[in-house]
Amino acid sequence: MKHPMFLLALLLFSPSLFTQNYFDHIYNFGDIDHPVAVVTDSLENIYVCGWYEDDNQQVPHAFVLKTDTNGQELWRVTLADTSKFYAICLTHTGYLTLAGSKKNHCFLTSFDSQTGNEQWINEDTTSNNFWYATVNEILDTTGYELYVRKEANGAHKLRYLLFNPLNGNLLFEYTDINTVYGVAYTSGLMAPDIIWTAGDFYDNNGLVWYKHFGPGIGGAYWTFSSLHIAGVQRYSDNRGCSVHYFDWGGGDYYMQVLTMKLDVSDVWGNSFEIAHDVFSVTGSDKYENGKFVITGTIKNNLALWFIDHDLTYMEDKTIPTQKPRTGIDVVALPSTDMILMGSEEEDNGTDLFLMKLNYDGTVSTPENKTIESIVFYPNPANDRIWIKYSDSHLINTKVFILNTLGEIVKTVTDFNNPIDISSFSQGLYVVLGINKNKIVFRKQFIKM
DSSP, X not given: OOOXXXXXXXXXXXXXXXXXXXXXXXXXXXXXXXXXXXXEOTTOOEEEXXXXXXXXXXXXXXXXXXXXTTSOEEEEEEOSSSEEEEEEEEOTTSEEEEEEEETTEEEEEEEETTTOOEEEEEEETTOTTEEEEEEEEEEETTEEEEEEEEEESSSEEEEEEEEOTTTOOEEEEEEEEEEESSOEEEEEEEETTEEEEEEEOSSSEEEEEEEEOSTTOOEEEEEEEOSEEEEEEEEETTEEEEEEEEEEETTEEEEEEEEEETTTEEEEEEEEEOOOSSEEEEEXXXXXXXXXXXXXXXXXXXXXXXXXXXXXXXXXXXXXXXXOEEEEEEEEOTTSOEEEEEEEEETTXXXXXXXXXXXXXXXXXXXXXXXXXXXXXXXXXXXXXXEEOOOGGGTTOEEEEEOTTSOEEEEESOTTSOEEOTTSOSEEEEEEEEETTEEEEEEEEEEO
């Protein structure tokens, strides 16, 4: 007979046995919401940025939203000035950095991811008609830095900048000798000191600018036929890749994953025909096992595509929704679930939606859904936590608190009272609620 501690450790670390917190939520900011980018942290909290407008599509206002792993809103920040957020980055300090424009010039700002409080801002008031399009944190020979792409409509020189992630001070600005005719809108970290940024070039050509940091190492272009680049990902330890679609001619469209070694050699990939006449391809991500997930629409329905790591096959699926939806970006979670983000059409406008789906893009059966009557706070916590319920079916629930080794550090039978955690070591803990030999909820918290 297996020891109960072993069983709980198995439940803790076996993704297929987790109680999944699948959800489908709508968030409204203005008449027309334009969500652009989404990231998650180690606790699967969700952060989305973009901007919203009135029904005349005038005076955009930037926003950033945080929800917990169940999609429940924790905080939101909106800017009063004419502004847009185009990219979001979670730094090693746990702060959020957002890149965009404010009053028609470049704008970069940082928020505390726990509270939503602003940490610093950097406005380049001399950069009229430019904006910061992407932001990533890199680790070069001198420490952590923020890598930011500077963009403008029309022909312009390729530019990037480096900022101090702790205070927003500009460290370095580089202007390339070459002219580009499109803008970067997606980026990815290939290695701690290697960043790829990508966007539309010209004449149906995609452009990836890859920058290697360190002594004597520069950057270069990689161009290929593309109508839209849905993302650049790390393909393997020594390769990066681009996910995009292109027109092969005669109205035949293909999804393509192209990989290239990080030493700028040996391009390899495969193409897959998109067997639909009406579709859109927008964003993508890659699971830890290498499987790609791509989002967009198929015949005006919310859609996902899946490509295996070996690039041997592709499949697609549509997700029925009550109102028309467009998938904008997707995040593949370590738990093998995904966060799908996009916009939903409303009367004369759009709203932001977030969905948490399983590995194949479906939701759980009702008996596996998390019971939403659980309230858990605070997180992070110092001395005490509270777990409260409003569902009578949870009265006989037993609560186990486990550390990252899967060891039970506390058992609670009356969890409507405060739970003392003052003796716990700092770190991550998991709270499991067991009722009639079934997991009815699973939460994570950080002991400060």
